[in-house]
Amino acid sequence: MRAEALALLALSWPIILTMLSRLALTTTDFFFVSRLGTDATAAISPSTIFVFTVICLGMGAATSIQTFVAQAMGRGRPYEAASYAWQGFYIAALLAVISLPASLLAGPFWRLVGNAPEVQRLEVAYCQIAFWCMGFSIICASLDGFFNGIQKPIVGLVSVFVSVVFNAIANYLLVFGKLGFPALGIRGSAIATVIAWGIRAAMLTAVFLSMRFHERFRTRSSARFDVTKFGGILRLGGPIAIQWVLDIGSWFVFLTLLMGEFGTQAMAASNIGLQLMHISFMPAIGLGIGMCSLIGHAIGERKPDLAARRATVGMWMAGLYMGGIGLLFWLARTPLMRLLSNDAEVIQLGGNVLIWAAIFQVFDAAQITYVNALRGAGDTRWPAIVVAAHCWIIFIGGGYLMAKWYPQLGLNGPWMTCTLYITLLGLALRRRFARGAWRKIDLFKERLTGGLPVVPVDGEPDVPTMSSVASAKPALMDVAGADGAQS
Numbered sequence: 067m068r069a070e071a072l073a074l075l076a077l078s079w080p081i082i083l084t085m086l087s088r089l090a091l092t093t094t095d096f097f098f099v100s101r102l103g104t105d106a107t108a109a110i111s112p113s114t115i116f117v118f119t120v121i122c123l124g125m126g127a128a129t130s131i132q133t134f135v136a137q138a139m140g141r142g143r144p145y146e147a148a149s150y151a152w153q154g155f156y157i158a159a160l161l162a163v164i165s166l167p168a169s170l171l172a173g174p175f176w177r178l179v180g181n182a183p184e185v186q187r188l189e190v191a192y193c194q195i196a197f198w199c200m201g202f203s204i205i206c207a208s209l210d211g212f213f214n215g216i217q218k219p220i221v222g223l224v225s226v227f228v229s230v231v232f233n234a235i236a237n238y239l240l241v242f243g244k245l246g247f248p249a250l251g252i253r254g255s256a257i258a259t260v261i262a263w264g265i266r267a268a269m270l271t272a273v274f275l276s277m278r279f280h281e282r283f284r285t286r287s288s289a290r291f292d293v294t295k296f297g298g299i300l301r302l303g304g305p306i307a308i309q310w311v312l313d314i315g316s317w318f319v320f321l322t323l324l325m326g327e328f329g330t331q332a333m334a335a336s337n338i339g340l341q342l343m344h345i346s347f348m349p350a351i352g353l354g355i356g357m358c359s360l361i362g363h364a365i366g367e368r369k370p371d372l373a374a375r376r377a378t379v380g381m382w383m384a385g386l387y388m389g390g391i392g393l394l395f396w397l398a399r400t401p402l403m404r405l406l407s408n409d410a411e412v413i414q415l416g417g418n419v420l421i422w423a424a425i426f427q428v429f430d431a432a433q434i435t436y437v438n439a440l441r442g443a444g445d446t447r448w449p450a451i452v453v454a455a456h457c458w459i460i461f462i463g464g465g466y467l468m469a470k471w472y473p474q475l476g477l478n479g480p481w482m483t484c485t486l487y488i489t490l491l492g493l494a495l496r497r498r499f500a501r502g503a504w505r506k507i508d509l510f511k512e513r514l515t516g517g518l519p520v521v522p523v524d525g526e527p528d529v530p531t532m533s534s535v536a537s538a539k540p541a542l543m544d545v546a547g548a549d550g551a552q553s
Contacts, residue, residue, distance in 0.1 A: 078356030085352035111337035124161035126307030135215025140366020154208020162201030195256035305450035339419030354438030361442030392427030432492030443504035
C-alpha cells in the first residue's frame with residue numbers, strides 16, 4: 067500500500083497543483099470583482115458556474131479521453147493515445163459554435179432568473195463575454211486528459227500556471243483600469259478569462275505537436291477524424307457531460323434561486339463559502355484524476371485487483387486531507403470569511419456555511435474518489451444517473467422544501483440538505499465500486515485469447531512478444547515505482 071500511495075502522490079502532485087492553479091484562475095476573478103462591492107460578489111460565482119455548466123457539455127465528454135489514453139498505454143498501444151486526443155479537437159469545434167447563441171441568450175436567461183436588478187446586470191455583463199472561452203476550454207480538457215493519461219501531468223501544470231499569471235495581471239489592469247487600460251469592471255474580468263484560456267490551449271497544443279511527442283505518439287499524423295473513437299468518447303463521456311451539467315447546474319440553482327430567497331447577503335456568504343471549499347475539493351479532485359489514470363493503466367494491463375487497491379489508497383489520502391480541511395473550516399470559520407468580506411452579516415452567515423461544509427468533507431472525499439475510480443474503469447453511466455438523482459431530488463428538491471417550509475432556518479435549511487446529499491452520494495458511489503460491476507467492462511471490446519497485445523515502441527516493428535512488452539514498460543511509465551507493488 068505504501069508503494070501505491072507514493073506512486074499516486076508522484077503522479078498526482080502536478081495534477082493537484084494544476085487544480086489549485088485552476089482554482090486560482092476562478093478565485094482571481096472572484097477576488098478582483100468582489101472588490102467592486104456586495105452586488106458584484108453576489109453576481110460573480112453564479113455567473114462563473116453558469117458559464118462552466120454550459121461548457122461542461124463539451125468538457126465532460128472530453129474528460130473521458132484520459133480513460134482511453136490510460137488504458138491504451140496499459141495495453142501497450144501509445145499511438146492510439148494521440149488519436150483519441152485529436153478527437154477532442156473535433157468536440158471543441160462542434161461545441162464552439164454555440165458560443166454566440168449562448169452569449170446572446172445571457173440577457174434573457176438572467177432576466178428569467180430574476181435576481182436583484184444590479185446583480186442581474188453584472189451577471190449578464192460577465193456571461194456575454196465569458197462564453198467565448200468554450201472552444202479553448204474543451205481543447206484544454208482534451209489535452210489535459212492526454213497528458214494525464216500518459217502520466218505527464220507536468221505539461222498541464224506549466225500551462226495553467228502561465229494562464230493564471232496572465233489572468234491575474236489582466237484582471238488588475240482591466241477591472242480597475244490601471245496603466246492606461248479602461249476600467250471595465252466585471253467585463254474586464256471576463257475578457258481576461260477568455261484570453262487566459264486561449265493562451266493555455268495554445269501552449270498545450272504546441273507541446274502536443276512537438277517533435278518529442280510526435281516521435282513517441284505520432285501526434286502530427288493522428289489528426290484524422292475517427293468515427294469509432296469519436297463515438298467511444300461520446301458513449302463514455304456523454305454520461306460524464308450530463309453528470310457535470312446536472313451537478314454543477316444544481317449548484318447554480320442553489321446559489322442563485324435558493325440562496326436568493328434569503329437576500330443578497332446570503333448569496334454572497336454562500337458564494338464565499340463555496341470559494342473556500344475549493345481549497346478542500348480541488349486537491350482531492352487532482353488526486354482523483356491521478357488515481358483515474360493509474361486505475362485505467364491497471365485495467366489496461368488486466369489487473370483489476372491492483373485497480374481496487376489503488377482506489378482504496380486514494381480514498382485514504384483524500385479522506386485524511388479533506389477531513390483536516392473540514393476541521394479548519396469549523397475552527398477558523400470567522401477569520402476565513404473575513405479574508406473575502408468586510409460585511410458583518412455576510413461573515414456571520416458564511417460561518418454557518420463553513421460549519422455545514424466541515425460536516426460533509428469526508429463524504430465528499432468518498433464521492434470524488436469513487437466517481438474517478440469508476441471513471442478510470444469505464445463505468446460512467448450508473449454514476450451519472452445516481453449523481454443526477456441525488457442532486458435534484460435531495461439537494462435541490464430538499465433545499466426548496468426547507469426554504470419554503472422552514473424559512474426561519476434561513477440558509478441553514480438548504481445547506482442542511484446539501485450535507486445530506488453529499489453524504490448519501492459518497493456512500494452510494496463507494497458501494498457501487500465495492501460491488502465490482504466495473505470489473506466486467508471492456509472499453510475496447512477485445513479479449514486476449516492467447517497472445518499479448520501489439521506494442522509499437524519508438525519505431526520498432528509491432529511484435530506481440532513478451533520481450534516487446536517488457537521493453538515497452540519503462541517507456542510507458544513515467545512515475546517511478548508506479549508498478550512496484552505488482553512487479
